[in-house]
Amino acid sequence: MAQVSATQSIDINAAPDSVLAALSDYAVVRPQILPEQYLDYQVISGTSGGGTVAQWTLQATSKRSRNVKATVAVDGSTITENDENSTMVTTYTVSPQGNGSMVETTTSWKGAGGIGGFFEKTFAPKGLNRIQAALLGNLKSRLEK
Numbered sequence: 001m002a003q004v005s006a007t008q009s010i011d012i013n014a015a016p017d018s019v020l021a022a023l024s025d026y027a028v029v030r031p032q033i034l035p036e037q038y039l040d041y042q043v044i045s046g047t048s049g050g051g052t053v054a055q056w057t058l059q060a061t062s063k064r065s066r067n068v069k070a071t072v073a074v075d076g077s078t079i080t081e082n083d084e085n086s087t088m089v090t091t092y093t094v095s096p097q098g099n100g101s102m103v104e105t106t107t108s109w110k111g112a113g114g115i116g117g118f119f120e121k122t123f124a125p126k127g128l129n130r131i132q133a134a135l136l137g138n139l140k141s142r143l144e145k
Contacts, residue, residue: 005108008132013100014143016077020094022143023103024049024079026072033142035134039065050074060127083109103139105132 012019022029027047034041039057046052052072059065068088070081079092088109095102107128 003108003110005106006126006128006132007104007106008129008136009102009104010133010136010140011097011100011102012140012143016094016096016101019101019103019139019143020077020079021048022139023092023094024052024072024074026052026054029139029142030054033135033138035131035138037131037134044069046072058131060131103136105136107132 022033025048026043031041034056037059039059041056042054044053044055050073053069054072055067055069057065057067066088067085068081069084070090071084073080073082077094081090083089086109088107090105090107092103092105095104
């Protein structure tokens with residue numbers, strides 16, 4: 001099984017604390033910035049920051065979806081979502097960048113072996129990068145209003 005990962009970043013003209021607060025708000029902000037590939041999003045417990053649990057279906061392609069139940073941890077300027085249903089981990093790291101912030105998100109998981117794993121490692125990150133870019137673009141639009 002090979003490690004599969006996808007990373008995307010964006011500069012946002014907003015203070016790092018504001019960006020971190022928005023990203024860790026799973027009750028109000030998160031549902032508003034999720035792209036169309038996130039289906040049936042709901043918060044199970046908590047509302048913001050560490051200890052929050054949320055679930056959704058990630059519809060990566062018309063034939064591939066994943067049910068995610070993420071438990072959130074916050075450590076300084078990094079938000080980590082650990083999926084209870086798989087090995088998938090998503091991190092959001094917020095750093096000062098000029099007069100604003102840079103946000104980087106990485107999603108990784110243990111992929112399949114064999115030929116299926118080869119295709120997963122080759123194509124899944126490209127599709128996930130598009131989803132990540134849409135989420136970060138929505139966050140940028142919201143914070144730069």
